[in-house]
Amino acid sequence: MGKKVLMKGNEAIGEAAIRAGCLNYFAYPITPQSEVAEYLSRRMPEVGGVFVQGESEVAVSYMLFGAAGCGERVFTTSSSPGISLMSEGISYVAGAQCPVVFVNIIRGGPGLGGILPSQGDYFQATKGGGHGDYRMLVMAPASVQEAVEMVMMAFPLAEKYRNPIMLLGDGLIGQMMEPVEFPDHLRTEPTNKDAWATNGMDTRKSSKPNIVKSLYLDPKQLNDHNLLLKSKYEQMKREEIRYEPYNTDSDYKVLIVSYGTMSRVCRTAIDNMKAEGFEVGMVRPQTLFPFPEKAVHDAAVKESCKVVISIEMSMGQMVEDVDRCVKGKRPVEWYGKCGGDVPTPEEVMGVVKALI
Numbered sequence: 001m002g003k004k005v006l007m008k009g010n011e012a013i014g015e016a017a018i019r020a021g022c023l024n025y026f027a028y029p030i031t032p033q034s035e036v037a038e039y040l041s042r043r044m045p046e047v048g049g050v051f052v053q054g055e056s057e058v059a060v061s062y063m064l065f066g067a068a069g070c071g072e073r074v075f076t077t078s079s080s081p082g083i084s085l086m087s088e089g090i091s092y093v094a095g096a097q098c099p100v101v102f103v104n105i106i107r108g109g110p111g112l113g114g115i116l117p118s119q120g121d122y123f124q125a126t127k128g129g130g131h132g133d134y135r136m137l138v139m140a141p142a143s144v145q146e147a148v149e150m151v152m153m154a155f156p157l158a159e160k161y162r163n164p165i166m167l168l169g170d171g172l173i174g175q176m177m178e179p180v181e182f183p184d185h186l187r188t189e190p191t192n193k194d195a196w197a198t199n200g201m202d203t204r205k206s207s208k209p210n211i212v213k214s215l216y217l218d219p220k221q222l223n224d225h226n227l228l229l230k231s232k233y234e235q236m237k238r239e240e241i242r243y244e245p246y247n248t249d250s251d252y253k254v255l256i257v258s259y260g261t262m263s264r265v266c267r268t269a270i271d272n273m274k275a276e277g278f279e280v281g282m283v284r285p286q287t288l289f290p291f292p293e294k295a296v297h298d299a300a301v302k303e304s305c306k307v308v309i310s311i312e313m314s315m316g317q318m319v320e321d322v323d324r325c326v327k328g329k330r331p332v333e334w335y336g337k338c339g340g341d342v343p344t345p346e347e348v349m350g351v352v353k354a355l356i
Contacts, residue, residue, distance in 0.1 A: 004179035009169070010035035010077075012180045012283035014043060014102055016151035017075050019182040021189060022101070023049030026063040028056060028082060028135045028214045030169040031115045033105035036077040057082040061089020068098035069212040073155055073198025075101035075188060080109050080121050083129070087210040090164055090167070091130030094229070095214030099158030102136075103151070103167045105174040108339050114147065116340020119260060122317035125168050126289045133226050135233045136166045137240055138288040140259045144178040146286075152186035157240070161192055161232050168288060170313060171340070173259040236290050243292035244284040251304040252281035254352050255330075257296055257322045258311045262343070266311055269348035280352055281305070288318070297327040307355050309333040311348060 007015070014036045017025065025044060027037045037053065044051040054060035060076055067074040082106045093100050111290035125138045137157060141147035147169060152351065154165040192203045198212055231234050247270055248255075259267045263284040271281045282339060283299050285292050289344040302309045308320035319334040326332050335351045337343050 002179045005012040006177055007144065007180050008035060008175065008177050009147060010105065010174040010356075011039040012144050012148050013077065013151055013167075013174075014039040016148040016182060017101070018043060018047055018049065019187055020155045021154040022073040022075055022155055023047060023185055024067050024072050025049065025076065026052045026054055026060045026067070026074065027076045027078065028054050028060050030082045031080045032107055033079050033103070034076050035174070036103070057085035058089065061086040061093075064100045065093050065096070065098060066094060068100045069096065069198050071190065071199045073099075075103065075155075077103040077105065079105050079107045079110065080124075083121065083124065087124075087130035090136070091132050091134055093164050094134035094136070095132060096212050097229075098164075098212065099162055100153070101154045101158055101162045102153070102164060102166070103169070106170045108281045111285070114340055115171065117261065117313060117342060118216050118338060118340065119170055119262065119313040120315070120317070120338060121168065122288065122312070122314060124257035125166050126291070126321075130332060134229060135236075135289055136164045137161065137236050138166045139242070139353055140168045140286060140288050141173060142260055142263050142284065144173065144331050145180050147173055148180050148182060149186060149352075151182065156188045156191075160285055161236065163232060164194065167187055168260070170260055172342070176355060183324050186193060190319070195273050230317075234269070238285060241290050242286035243295050244286060245283065245299065246280070246284060247274065248280060248281040249301055250279040252279040252302075253304060253306050254280045255299050255302075255308045256280060256282040256311055256352070257308065257318070258282060258284070259288065260319065262313050264312060265345055266348055269345040269352065271322065272345060273349055273352065278353065279281060291321050291340040292324070296322060299329065300326045300330050307331045307333060309335060309352065309355060311343070311351075312336045313342065314338060
């Protein structure tokens, strides 16, 4: 650990990738994350890395596929419509079992929408986005420091599962400035890539070629391949769930489920309500897939809890997963806004007090 440095979120994300040992970055500029590319266009040459601005997000997704198929650490950053254009490539990356890290600094939508913060890409990230039965491990930071740590963690996780990993932030995460440090222990080296990567038989001292592909014309082979992929997603559910409980030791009447920077607003609202004598708990998912199902369920069915509310900067996406976890044992409500107008602590307090 070094001393803390004041950095904008987008720039900290770029630096975190370098500190994690990733020296390959391919991207196409789109607000509100363009500063990552601006930062790395200068920084990558300083550390012997490579930055290529593709002609489109579609092209970028296949640059990532190619580099990852060769066993290189590689990542990209984009924002909502850009991720949509990459979705075909993401499906290929997942089908061919290649490790790539994607960062989505979400803007409002649908369509071009607006460049202010949103959480409207929850479905896109957690339910697939592209075609076929694939999943990504999806992490959601609530601060610039947490974004740094999640970026650094994402590379070994992508390699562990040979699967795309997505970091889901919003415009606030990308644009806010906070003090950050880059933990040395999160810098890792790629492992076991010789077993599968197309990095040359001479390199591996092997007479057997590695083949990276997602095409299986035989129905049984394709079914077996999908079962293999499914087993990885089930392993993620066993080993990678992360969440943060807040004020759940109290006898709360309302349980909030919220993630990302929206959860910081909710935390302030909870503290303010506690000072007024209202107890409210919160579960903050740090992984959106795998979702902390048991944690949400157990917090919801606590005897004192009467109602659960999902608070998000969308028109109600995560609320579907919350409702699934609660299994009808408590009423599940939703509150949110779109367009970049972030709900204030006072608004959250008003909504929660009405439920109490």
